[in-house]
Amino acid sequence: MAKKKCDQCKDEITTAFRVRHLSLHYAQKEWVFLCDDCLNEVKPNNSSYKYGGTWKA
Numbered sequence: 001m002a003k004k005k006c007d008q009c010k011d012e013i014t015t016a017f018r019v020r021h022l023s024l025h026y027a028q029k030e031w032v033f034l035c036d037d038c039l040n041e042v043k044p045n046n047s048s049y050k051y052g053g054t055w056k057a
């Protein structure tokens, strides 16, 4: 089964949330993949947060 790595904690995950959460991500037009835990860390009160879809293995 294909897996992705969380860009923040580097855990291998089977469900990844495609998001932008830094102004850098907009400047570089890139998306990062996060696990559930990291998503909940970066999301609160983050005006740069943007959800781009969910990836499943």
Ligand SMILES: [Zn+2]
Binding pocket: 006, 007, 008, 009, 010, 011, 034, 035, 036, 037, 038, 039
């Ligand atoms: Zn993570």
